[in-house]
Amino acid sequence: MKKAELVFIPTPVISHLASTVEVAKLLVDRDERFSITFLIMKLRFDPKIDRFINSVSTACNRIRFIDLPKDEPDPNQPRKFLFSLIEAQIPHVKEEVFKLVSQSESSPDSPPLAGFVLDMFCTSMIDVANEFGVPSYIFLTSGAAFLGLQFYFQALHDEQRVDPIEFKDSEAEWVMPCLANPLPAKVLPSFLLCKEGLARFLVQARRLRESKGIIVNTFEELESHAINSFSNGNTPPVYPVGPILNLGRDGHRDVESDKFKDIKQWLDDQPLSSVVYICFGSMGSFGVDQVKEIACGLEQSGHRFLWSLRQPPPKGTIEPPSDYTNPQGVLPEGFLERTAITGKIIGWAPQTDILAHPSVGGFVSHCGWNSVLESIWFGVPIAAWPLYAEQQLNAFQIIVELGLGVEIKMDYRKEFISDGNENVISAGEIERGVRFLMELCDERREKLKEMSGKSRKALENGGSSFTWLGRFIQDLVDQLP
Template sequence: MKKAELVFIPWPGITHLVPTVGVAKLLVDRDERFSITFLIMRIRFDPKTDSYIDSVSAVCKRTRFIDLLKDEPDPNQPRKNPFSLIVEQIPQVKEAVSKLVRRSELSPDSPRVAGIVLDMFCTSMIDVANEFGVPSYLFFASNASFLGLEFYFQALHDEQKLDPTEFKDSNAELVVPFLANPLPAKVLPSALLRKEWSSPLLGQVRRFRECKGIMVNTFEELESHAGNYFSNGNTPPVYPVGPVLNLNRDDDFENTYKDIKQWLDDQPQSSVVYLCFGSLGSFDVDQLKEIACALEQSGYRFLWSLRQPPPKGNMEAPSDHVNLQEVLPEGFIDRTAKIGKIIGWAPQIEILSHSSIGGFVSHCGWNSTLESIWFGVPIAALPLHAEQQLIAFQMIVELGLAVEIKMDYRLDLFNKDGDESTITAEEIERGIRCLMELDHGKRKKLKEMSEKSRKALMNSGSSYAWLSHFIQDVLDNMP
């Protein structure tokens, strides 16, 4: 029986790391021949990453985490894009992989390095895999339609010299083969529309084509059109193996967050609007006041995860507010004390799974979207950056599983120089009312998709089968 070791090189931000660890766990749980080594690059900006790695490293079987040397950023140097940061890590990764390969050569009982599994940002590490003669695979932490969009625009650019940045501020609608409906250019991902990001992004996608296969955190039943697109043989094999979620409950939830749990326990079933905008989501004071006014005017119960943005140009994650009185309308906290609760960061799984939650005002990050589907909680979409506008379009138009606040709203992730317009309280209130008064047909449709997401991972499910295909292909391609 061949023992196979896969080397995972994730992007070290928490939103990528969690599903990557999740898919590694699926692999070792499924096949005892597999072991996993994670190479953790110390270029991350989210302090939660360390505590997460500590928690999972103690319980993940046949999985270990190797920390690479930390590269402290120079505050006096211009901020680098993620692709440049990854390239700087190549010597350290090469040294670590060399040790793993040498160990397997010296000891017949050691597992052989069967491949390197890369994050979407880490394709420069394909050169390391090639140097050691091992296959490269990709774990794509977002959805299949975004992957299809990247392949689509890369092909258009290289074959027809089309520059995707030409669609910035365009009202065009694009007919694309991986979606059922025409795609408005206004919901294209920010990176495709900005000169400084578009070129490195397309360069990254060219390297996707060098991989032996691509695992995607989605499931067939959710993105059937994208599945058809990838079946034409023009890309590496694509394996929809999701939803990959961290469903482990926080043991300390009832202690550390007992005030949140108690408050939720005291609310009627499906009565609470939960507002959360991800690990990087935050708003300026003017927008916060509009959200607050919308909540108060709607009269619905609410649980609001409210974070303050880092200084402009700073790549750190948002932090909890020190003084809420300074950023919210005067008297808001007192007037809404009986129906609302404002919190900082809190475990989202525990909140979305609570019976009192009736709707989710979300940025449409892919992890949050999959969690909302899993627990059958409808979304009111307010995307901010990255591919979130595309996901909002899918949820609202393609799937009919969400309602809109503003589908094409856009903020720059770090400079906050995207759509500087403020969404009015009236627009937000309208979205909240549509969310909480969602008709029976849409709620039924969401419930059905929730059931499909769970069945996909079961023994006879589509994602279970695709993971089996991936495992067999890895073993067949072992060097």
């Protein structure tokens, strides 16, 4: 049996890194021929990445991590930061891959380089793989419908000269192969609707077409329509191998065990399915005006709540939100006293542990794809409140395509890099959404429970994702020299 080394290059944010590591674990667990080297770009402001990597390194002997030199671009250019960071790392990646290749050539025990697995934002690294004469595969941390949307709009722009920016704020609807229902322009991803974002999007979509295959964090039963749309041979092969979830929460357990003890104790004291959990992901936060409206909406709904409330980063920066030392100053007067029995305010939260708890009956979410998959896995319905990136599309899928959630505001938009100005959703809208969520009809809850079962079966021996992963491995092995 030929052994093979894969180089994984993830985007350096925890939401992408964690699921990419889980894919790597699946590969080495499934096939003993593979060993994997991660090349890690570091960000000075995210210590979670170090903790995470340290915990994985000790657990997996065929997955290793190499830190690339810290070569951060100008922090005063936040909108270009991520792509500038990736571009700046190309010489360092070449250097590390050259070392790997030299080692395999000089040592019969070192496996030869078989290919790159690149994060969806790292498509510029395809050039490096080409230089070394190995194939590139993409790991898409979003869903299959988003992949279909990328190919659709790239082809529309390049072949028919259609500019999606012209449809900003219009009532237009798009009929595309990856969705069963027409998609309103108002829920198109934000980056399609601005000049700079569209230019990057088009480059990325064109480069996706150059890859040998695209691994997608989804499963056939969830996105069958989108997955079937790739069968015409006009795109690289697509492998739905999800849901890929970091259920072990590597790197978090020791640090947060005391913090979760307090949360768990409170959840243990609540009735079954009675708590609504509010969280907007690792990068989601709001200004004071919106925080007050959320607080009033929750209080007026009368439902129990667990709210992950984060402090926004300084305006115009890409740093993640932080926990409040004392949230009292941003909440309505007397709110904490009035809701002391029925509600709990927390900071950053161990989300999978919370969604797994039997007292949690609903989830107000930004609809990041990881959160969508986690809500399905644990059978907790979502009230959709998307913020940025492709989250509006994810919300549309959950509500319209799948009928597994409800809407707070599906077309809400908030800039990823905040300038301090934001639309404010009223307490009344939030109250209505929470009530609708927590009083969801049995039919929808049953539908979600069924999909939850399918998500687990997909990963089992003989399940759809298990089979697709086997197909990917075979295609990869067939490419070996």
